[in-house]
Structure formats: structure tokens, C-alpha cells
Amino acid sequence: MAQILVYLEHNNGQIKKTSLELLTAAKKSGLDFCAAALGKGAKELASTASAYGAKELLTSTADVFNTYNSEAYTQWFGQVIKAKKPQILLATANLTGKDLFPRVAGRVNGGVATDCTSLELSASSVKVRRPVYSAKASVEVEFQNCDVKIILMRPNALEIKNETSAASPATVSEVALEPIDLKTIVKDVVKGASSKVDLTEASIIVSGGRGMKGPENFKLLEDLASVLGASVGASRAVVDAGWVGHDMQVGQTGKTVSPNLYIACGISGAIQHLAGMSSSKVIVAINKDKDAPIFQKATYGIVGDALEILPLLTEEFKKLLH
Amino acid sequence: MNILVCLKQVPDTETKIKINSTLAAIESSGIKWVMNPYDEFAVEEALKLRDKLSDGSKVLVYTLGPKARAVEVLRTALAMGADDAVLIDAPENLDPNSVAKALSVALKKESDVGVVFTGKQAIDDDCSQVSQLLAEFLGFRHATVVIKCELGSDKNHFLVEREVEGGSKEIIQIQKPAVIGAQKGLNTPRYASLPGIMKAKKKEIKEIPLSSLGVSDTDKKINFKNFQLPPERPQAKIFEGDVAANSVQLVKLLREEAKVI
Structure with a gap:
């Protein structure tokens, strides 16, 4: 025993x-x-x-x-x-x-x-x-x-x-399974579009909100994420707007995450989003509005446009890591 | 067939949580109570299934909680279009096993149950247990985190899609009766119509006392104590001005100070 x-x-x-x-x-x-x-x-x-x-x-x-x-x-x-x-x-x-x-x-x-x-x-x-x-x-x-x-x-x-x-x-x-008349049959497993680690298991997450301006700009988050080996998340606002799938949503009606590093880009920090990510070890906030609530939870913050800052960060991390 | 939905009333997502002086619960005053967001998908899926079948099938909603407030979640579901509602009058904060046991005893008295919809979790205790326990106690099959649910043409099984790790999806065939735990994305919940709201106000709600369901203290398997708020985070270092210089500085700090890169 x-x-x-x-x-x-x-x-x-x-x-x-x-x-x-x-x-x-x-x-x-x-x-x-x-x-x-x-x-x-x-x-x-x-x-x-x-x-x-x-x-x-x-x-x-x-x-x-x-x-x-x-x-x-x-x-x-x-x-x-x-x-x-x-x-x-x-x-x-x-x-x-x-x-x-x-x-x-x-x-x-x-x-x-x-x-x-x-x-x-x-x-x-x-x-x-x-x-x-x-x-x-x-x-x-x-x-x-x-x-x-x-x-x-x-x-x-x-x-x-x-x-x-x-x-x-x-x-x-x-240990052999005792005889069972299975009434549940798994028909298929459809692999996700990306081979990335699930948000709940990721050690780095790059996340985007309304400040990303549109779904086409999520490419900038993907670029940074691929340099860092990170997964990409999103706020409820952009999921509800249909920019990205709900499996990317971080927050109270999405996923609760606790990575070592969470980079919030263009996310103002609604209470229900903060609930889902505030146990992250290090939080970086990038937002144009210096009074955005996300800065209250951040370890580091840059006041500015995420669309302008993301490519700069991607370049800088590339230099450091490659 | 009867289509059942189990609902929970929870504090609104905007609620600021305070711990009460006993450290054994949160401060309940000033909370705005709403239907658990995942349960909205459960109600919608039940209504859609009923309307698609249009063979006299009924949607029956259940909740368990303190009568004075919990009755409201049933009114909301009735206003959305549910046919009947049952309230199990119970004290605050029963554990998942006790809740599932009580619901299972009550649900066993319903005839011709084809499916029970629930939310995949309630956003208060976040336990994600009641659906699966309820299925076990009823002897039904179950699937949780469901984003698609179709009744097969033989009306004897459901074809469901559920989320699994890494953005993958499982497609499962489960024989009726089943318990389905709804995930966001399953559907778009409808708003209650004004006539629906008026009708729901007048509707009689059946009440069952918890004591009639044979739930005892030994059904309680977990107890929450020593509630704490998350630790305060130290003051952030915020950089304004030259974004190029600040980006370089940030990367340096993440490497050298925070040591996360």
C-alpha cells in the first residue's frame, strides 16, 4: 500500500x-x-x-x-x-x-x-x-x-x-481494465492550429487587447512570442469582438494563467482580466494611457503605443537571444 | 424528452472581493448576484435543442442556494424561455460533492431526462466538479468544456466537441442521457425579452427543501478556510518618453533584474 x-x-x-x-x-x-x-x-x-x-x-x-x-x-x-x-x-x-x-x-x-x-x-x-x-x-x-x-x-x-x-x-x-460497455466514443482529436504550449501551462505569455487596433496586428504579438517561445493570449474585449478565438482569452471567463512573464499589450486591465493574470511572476504593461489600471499590477510598464513598441521589443530580444 | 439545466448564482465578474472577519468566507454585503456566465451558454443550448426538436420537449431549470437571492437566477432563465423552474433551498457554500448529491437525488425524480446542461465551472469557487460528480451519481455519461453539441439523427446520442490542451479539440460521441458542461463559444446566449420577463415574474417556482434530499454532513468532502487576498505587488517601474530607449531598457531589466529571460 x-x-x-x-x-x-x-x-x-x-x-x-x-x-x-x-x-x-x-x-x-x-x-x-x-x-x-x-x-x-x-x-x-x-x-x-x-x-x-x-x-x-x-x-x-x-x-x-x-x-x-x-x-x-x-x-x-x-x-x-x-x-x-x-x-x-x-x-x-x-x-x-x-x-x-x-x-x-x-x-x-x-x-x-x-x-x-x-x-x-x-x-x-x-x-x-x-x-x-x-x-x-x-x-x-x-x-x-x-x-x-x-x-x-x-x-x-x-x-x-x-x-x-x-x-x-x-x-x-x-492493471487490466475490467470489462466495460463504453457509451462514450472518442471519434477524433483535431490538433490546434499552433503547436504552442497551452496558455495555462506557458511560462511566457504575450497578450493583446483593444489597443492592438485590429486582428491583423496580432501578427506583432506572434512575432514577439516566437522569439521568446511564448504563447499568445487576449483580453475579453477582443475575443468578444471576434478578433481571435475564445481559447486565447485570459481572465475570469477565460483562462487563469500564472506564467513567469506576462506581457500585456494594449490591455487597459479590466478587473476580470486582472483576476486571470495577476498571479504571474513578472508583469509588463504596454499602454498609451498612463492611468490604465493594468499599470497598478505591473512590475514594469512602458507608456506608449503597443503597435510601435512591439517591433522594437522583438528586435531587441532577437539580439539578446540569437 | 426533458432537457434539464443546473444553474448557479455567483457574484458579478466586476465584484471586488473582500474577506470577512472569520477568514472562512468573503464579505457578502454589496455583491451584485448574476447567473454564472457559463450557465448562460447552458440555458441557451437547452432552449436551442428544445426548439429544434419541437416535439413537446421541455426545458426545466434547477438551482440550489439560499432562496431569497437564488430565485432570481431561475427568473432570469424563465425570462430567456425555460418552461419550468425548481429551487432547492440550501445554505451558502455547500461543497461540490454535497451540491451534486442533492441535485442528483432531485433529478432522479424527473422522468425521460435526455440531457443535463451545466456551466463547465462556476466563477465563484472555480471548482469545476459538480457536472462530473452529478453525472457519476446519476449514472449518466459526461463531457466538460464543450464548445459544440449536436443531437444525433437517431436521437440517442450527442456528438460533442470539447476543448483539450494546446488549442486542440476532441470530438466525442456520447450516448444519452448525458451531462454537458458548457464552455464559452458553445453559442451566443439570448437576451430575455420584455414579454419573457413579465411572464417569468408570474411563473410559479417549485421549491424543495435541502433536508428532503438526504444530504448529510458526511457528504461534505472539502472545506475552504483561511481565505486570503493576493499579496500586494510592489510599485511598478513605469517608463515614459522615448519608446525606443525604453524598449532597450525594459529588455535589459527583464534579463538582469527580473531574470525571466
């Missing part, structure tokens, strides 16, 4: 950065833990899991697990949790994790804390905090009356300590 179960995500055997954050936290806790990974290539995660001290890697490489299927995944995690009885389950608070684990909790008498931004784990206590009201406030989550505490961590919230050599290799155990 392991005390923690860590759910590892991967692309064809290549572990995701967010899963390394979870493994680092599990190792740091000093508690016994095992890992779980699903789909094609899952077994290749055994060496990484071992390096962090996982005792066992639970997997299934059945075809049904190659893409996320809520019914199959819920059943599999239900089986594993009932068999292994972990007290804590750690996973990433991405769109898959948030779709899956609340349902798993319903099945195994669990409690779930989604979108956690801090975690302190030890033999004697579990302490997690998460934002509420789109990060206008935060709370400590206390688990009650549950057999397993499910903690979904926001990407970038935990540090990664690289571990490469294992004291002893983790046992790889195949």
Missing part, C-alpha cells in the same frame, strides 16, 4: 513537465508512493518514476487509453484506487485532469481540490491552497469524510528537481 499515487502524463512515452513537478513533490514528502500512466508508451516512464523513488508503476497500454476517454479512465482509476488504497492522489489540473478526477472522486468516496497552487506534503499533514474568484482570493482546502484526497496541481506551481539514477527500479504492473 502506497500513501501517494501520482498520475503521470506523457506523449508516446515522453513524460510531461507537469508530471515531473508532481514527482518532485512526491519525493520531497518522504512518503511511499507509486505512479500511474496510461496508453501507448506508458511503460517507458518506469525509469523516470524509479529515479524519483516510485515503488511501482501501474499501467495499462490497452488501445482505449491512447486518447482520453472519461468512462474508461474513470473505471481504471476506480479499480486502482480500490486495490491500492492511496491516501493521496496527485495529478495535473489541466482539462483532462479536471474532467476526470471529480468523477473518479464520486466513485471512490474521494474529495478533490482543483487548480491548487501550493502544496505541502508530509507524513503528518496535507496542506494545499487554491485560488477562488479567479484568483481575486485564495483558500486553504481541508479534506473531510473522504477515503482519498485528490489534489490537482496547476502547471508551473511546483519546482522540478531533476533525478536521473534510481536506487531500485520500480515494479511495472499492468
Whole structure:
């Protein structure tokens, strides 16, 4: 019986950065833990899991697990949790994790804390905090009356300590999915237009608002983003105006983000936008209006036209980075 | 079939959040309460489906919350065009598991339920849990963060599109009955018409006390405590004047002082 179960995500055997954050936290806790990974290539995660001290890697490489299927995944995690009885389950608070684990909790008498931004784990206590009201406030989550505490961590919230050599290799155990009559069928996965990192996982975001004047000028944001390896976001005003898709919206009815660097271009800083980005480590504001609320949240600001300043910044970063 | 929608009333997005003296909740005075923005998409999708079917299907809206204020969110949905409304009178701040349990017990009494629409999350506690828990307790399939939802020609399944990481989309076929968590982009919610508003005012709203739904203290799985406001950010360094020189200076500071590049 392991005390923690860590759910590892991967692309064809290549572990995701967010899963390394979870493994680092599990190792740091000093508690016994095992890992779980699903789909094609899952077994290749055994060496990484071992390096962090996982005792066992639970997997299934059945075809049904190659893409996320809520019914199959819920059943599999239900089986594993009932068999292994972990007290804590750690996973990433991405769109898959948030779709899956609340349902798993319903099945195994669990409690779930989604979108956690801090975690302190030890033999004697579990302490997690998460934002509420789109990060206008935060709370400590206390688990009650549950057999397993499910903690979904926001990407970038935990540090990664690289571990490469294992004291002893983790046992790889195949857990077969019990027979299930699937009523949910994943027909297709349509890849996004860009291969960029999702806003919620990005470490740098360049974001544009009304001050960009029109959708054609978002090219300037793309240019800067490609030099920095950043993702591009937008304010609600320009999403509602139809300039860009809503998957780019940052703010209370869009995505809550916490990158290391957030560059807000031509965004005045409505309260609902500030709610979604003000936990970014460093905020740069570029706006013509020196009284714009965005400057109140900024670390650095330039008063001026974003359309004029963006190409200057892109050139300057190019010189620095290439 | 019956098309159900579960609604939540939340503080308006413009609300400035203050913590109350117990640190166990926010200050509730002066808050303007509105329908959770994601729930507006849920209501719209339900109305669209009903109108497309036009076979006598009905849209039934549920909410759970303190009666005095929560009834308003039902009036809003009725004014948009929902057929009937049910209020589960419950105290503030029940946890997601308790809410889902209460809703599931109430919804099980409805006949011929084809689909339950909800928002993908409520913008107050931002938990994103009730849809999935409700589906589990009802034994329905679910999909969250849904941006497209079509009833199949056999009227036995839904073809839904949901957002996944990195701007990708999953296209899923789910058999009825299903719980669908609406994301922005699913549709454009209609405004209530004046006759709709007048009609909604007169409509009788069914009330169910929470105590009749068998929810107990042990259904509470998470509790929020020690509320905090975000830490104040230090004074910004703002540069005015020569934008070219300022751009060079900014890049230098990001590299050398902030060390983020």
C-alpha cells in the first residue's frame, strides 16, 4: 500500500513537465508512493518514476487509453484506487485532469481540490491552497469524510528537481481494465492550429487587447512570442469582438494563467482580466494611457503605443537571444 | 424528452472581493448576484435543442442556494424561455460533492431526462466538479468544456466537441442521457425579452427543501478556510518618453533584474 499515487502524463512515452513537478513533490514528502500512466508508451516512464523513488508503476497500454476517454479512465482509476488504497492522489489540473478526477472522486468516496497552487506534503499533514474568484482570493482546502484526497496541481506551481539514477527500479504492473460497455466514443482529436504550449501551462505569455487596433496586428504579438517561445493570449474585449478565438482569452471567463512573464499589450486591465493574470511572476504593461489600471499590477510598464513598441521589443530580444 | 439545466448564482465578474472577519468566507454585503456566465451558454443550448426538436420537449431549470437571492437566477432563465423552474433551498457554500448529491437525488425524480446542461465551472469557487460528480451519481455519461453539441439523427446520442490542451479539440460521441458542461463559444446566449420577463415574474417556482434530499454532513468532502487576498505587488517601474530607449531598457531589466529571460 502506497500513501501517494501520482498520475503521470506523457506523449508516446515522453513524460510531461507537469508530471515531473508532481514527482518532485512526491519525493520531497518522504512518503511511499507509486505512479500511474496510461496508453501507448506508458511503460517507458518506469525509469523516470524509479529515479524519483516510485515503488511501482501501474499501467495499462490497452488501445482505449491512447486518447482520453472519461468512462474508461474513470473505471481504471476506480479499480486502482480500490486495490491500492492511496491516501493521496496527485495529478495535473489541466482539462483532462479536471474532467476526470471529480468523477473518479464520486466513485471512490474521494474529495478533490482543483487548480491548487501550493502544496505541502508530509507524513503528518496535507496542506494545499487554491485560488477562488479567479484568483481575486485564495483558500486553504481541508479534506473531510473522504477515503482519498485528490489534489490537482496547476502547471508551473511546483519546482522540478531533476533525478536521473534510481536506487531500485520500480515494479511495472499492468492493471487490466475490467470489462466495460463504453457509451462514450472518442471519434477524433483535431490538433490546434499552433503547436504552442497551452496558455495555462506557458511560462511566457504575450497578450493583446483593444489597443492592438485590429486582428491583423496580432501578427506583432506572434512575432514577439516566437522569439521568446511564448504563447499568445487576449483580453475579453477582443475575443468578444471576434478578433481571435475564445481559447486565447485570459481572465475570469477565460483562462487563469500564472506564467513567469506576462506581457500585456494594449490591455487597459479590466478587473476580470486582472483576476486571470495577476498571479504571474513578472508583469509588463504596454499602454498609451498612463492611468490604465493594468499599470497598478505591473512590475514594469512602458507608456506608449503597443503597435510601435512591439517591433522594437522583438528586435531587441532577437539580439539578446540569437 | 426533458432537457434539464443546473444553474448557479455567483457574484458579478466586476465584484471586488473582500474577506470577512472569520477568514472562512468573503464579505457578502454589496455583491451584485448574476447567473454564472457559463450557465448562460447552458440555458441557451437547452432552449436551442428544445426548439429544434419541437416535439413537446421541455426545458426545466434547477438551482440550489439560499432562496431569497437564488430565485432570481431561475427568473432570469424563465425570462430567456425555460418552461419550468425548481429551487432547492440550501445554505451558502455547500461543497461540490454535497451540491451534486442533492441535485442528483432531485433529478432522479424527473422522468425521460435526455440531457443535463451545466456551466463547465462556476466563477465563484472555480471548482469545476459538480457536472462530473452529478453525472457519476446519476449514472449518466459526461463531457466538460464543450464548445459544440449536436443531437444525433437517431436521437440517442450527442456528438460533442470539447476543448483539450494546446488549442486542440476532441470530438466525442456520447450516448444519452448525458451531462454537458458548457464552455464559452458553445453559442451566443439570448437576451430575455420584455414579454419573457413579465411572464417569468408570474411563473410559479417549485421549491424543495435541502433536508428532503438526504444530504448529510458526511457528504461534505472539502472545506475552504483561511481565505486570503493576493499579496500586494510592489510599485511598478513605469517608463515614459522615448519608446525606443525604453524598449532597450525594459529588455535589459527583464534579463538582469527580473531574470525571466
